[in-house]
Amino acid sequence: MTRASLRRGWCPGALRPMPTGDGLLARIRLHGGKLSPFLARQLAISARRFGNGLIDLTSRANVQIRGLSEASHAELLAYLRDSEVLDEDPSAEAIRNILASPLAGTADFGALTDITSIFEALDQRLAADMHLRGLPPKFTFLFDDGGWPSLAEVSADLRFDACHSSCGSVFRIALGGTRADARPIGCCKSNKVVEFAIKIAHAFLATDDEAPHNTRLRQCATLLDASLATAGDKTLHSRDLDKNLPHPPIGLFPGTTGRSLLGLGFAFGRMTAEDLLCLADAAEDLGCATLHATPWRVLLMPFDKPTPLPRWLEQFAAQGFIIDPNDPRLALAACPGAPACKNATTPTQPDALRLTHYAKQLSKQGIGLHVSGCAKGCAYAQAAAVTLVAAQGRYGIVVDGKAQDQIPEPHLSIEAVATRLQTLLAARNS
Numbered sequence: 001m002t003r004a005s006l007r008r009g010w011c012p013g014a015l016r017p018m019p020t021g022d023g024l025l026a027r028i029r030l031h032g033g034k035l036s037p038f039l040a041r042q043l044a045i046s047a048r049r050f051g052n053g054l055i056d057l058t059s060r061a062n063v064q065i066r067g068l069s070e071a072s073h074a075e076l077l078a079y080l081r082d083s084e085v086l087d088e089d090p091s092a093e094a095i096r097n098i099l100a101s102p103l104a105g106t107a108d109f110g111a112l113t114d115i116t117s118i119f120e121a122l123d124q125r126l127a128a129d130m131h132l133r134g135l136p137p138k139f140t141f142l143f144d145d146g147g148w149p150s151l152a153e154v155s156a157d158l159r160f161d162a163c164h165s166s167c168g169s170v171f172r173i174a175l176g177g178t179r180a181d182a183r184p185i186g187c188c189k190s191n192k193v194v195e196f197a198i199k200i201a202h203a204f205l206a207t208d209d210e211a212p213h214n215t216r217l218r219q220c221a222t223l224l225d226a227s228l229a230t231a232g233d234k235t236l237h238s239r240d241l242d243k244n245l246p247h248p249p250i251g252l253f254p255g256t257t258g259r260s261l262l263g264l265g266f267a268f269g270r271m272t273a274e275d276l277l278c279l280a281d282a283a284e285d286l287g288c289a290t291l292h293a294t295p296w297r298v299l300l301m302p303f304d305k306p307t308p309l310p311r312w313l314e315q316f317a318a319q320g321f322i323i324d325p326n327d328p329r330l331a332l333a334a335c336p337g338a339p340a341c342k343n344a345t346t347p348t349q350p351d352a353l354r355l356t357h358y359a360k361q362l363s364k365q366g367i368g369l370h371v372s373g374c375a376k377g378c379a380y381a382q383a384a385a386v387t388l389v390a391a392q393g394r395y396g397i398v399v400d401g402k403a404q405d406q407i408p409e410p411h412l413s414i415e416a417v418a419t420r421l422q423t424l425l426a427a428r429n430s
């Protein structure tokens with residue numbers, strides 16, 4: 001085992017689950033975020049039979065099954081043995097961190113090119129190249145096909161964004177960040193993307209593995225600058241198809257080829273086994289062959305049989321799914337809290353839902369209220385209009401700041417927090 005792999009942290013997987021406050025957590029890495037109704041049903045049954053029935057959608061377009069025991073985890077693996085989501089071994093699983101445009105392969109929403117074969121080929125190369133097992137487990141590859149919804153604001157270590165250029169569609173290659181702040185290092189045609197991805201991953205591994213991650217990315221860029229400079233035309237034009245569409249992509253959207261798309265959200269990305277079974281049934285009834293997980297914890301359902309839609313929309317609303325882009329729960333962020341997280345002392349998500357009413361008023365766009373189980377702030381790394389930081393069932397309040405910021409006053413009960421939010425809003429509106 002290399003020095004780096006000894007030092008690195010690790011992320012949970014299906015083969016190597018993580019202990020949490022409510023048992024073992026298994027992260028199922030979907031291929032390209034794709035979830036067939038059959039696989040959705042398998043995962044729902046797994047959550048109900050082997051876990052505690054709770055399922056998380058993650059910000060990397062994966063699915064987590066919670067509440068497993070050692071014994072039931074072994075049963076889960078046996079049950080999923082023939083599914084395509086299990087890797088050969090935990091080290092192969094740990095580095096299979098590939099984000100792709102959620103609707104890759106569907107022609108309806110403006111993709112410049114089909115990237116499906118690209119990320120599938122990278123999947124295989126990552127599994128086959130033993131040297132790449134030395135990559136840090138959170139090292140993420142991202143492929144944006146230029147269509148909607150865009151991954152422009154999603155951060156990754158190595159990103160390939162499809163763009164227009166003077167020689168047609170090409171991929172802009174960049175290191176470390178969102179499309180706006182990642183460092184561009186060249187561009188290439190689609191038939192070279194996988195080759196460059198592997199080359200750059202090897203270059204990253206040649207950097208100083210004792211250095212901080214961002215330093216390694218900078219070193220990698222320096223190593224590569226000369227070799228990629230001639231890879232193509234750097235006058236590129238990204239598209240911004242999101243301007244007139246809601247973000248996150250929730251609601252009903254007409255496609256260009258006669259199909260429609262439904263975007264469904266879940267408070268904090270949390271659903272139950274019954275919710276996922278309901279989605280599998282709906283997908284089959286509506287003529288949807290694949291559900292698409294997204295980094296916004298939204299499931300996209302392209303469908304071509306609209307007749308049963310009204311009945312399913314009623315059902316989704318009854319199950320508490322978010323189907324309206326103006327739903328105030330979209331202005332809330334909350335980490336799993338107690339009992340799901342070992343560090344937590346406070347049930348953050350139920351408490352956050354009690355304050356839903358204030359979240360949208362605190363910020364017309366994005367997150368207005370962040371409820372964090374501790375100062376780590378896992379659910380939302382940025383500043384929010386109001387951040388609540390829990391300790392022993394009470395909350396410290398940070399206005400226009402982050403969970404790590406200084407808490408100016410003593411912690412309050414959730415009822416006192418509600419009163420304080422009313423006062424804050426009244427002062428803002430006066």
Ligand code: SF4
Pocket residue numbers: 335336337341342343344345372373374375376377378379
């Ligand atoms: S913010 Fe704290 S309590 Fe919440 S999930 Fe992270 S570590 Fe756990």
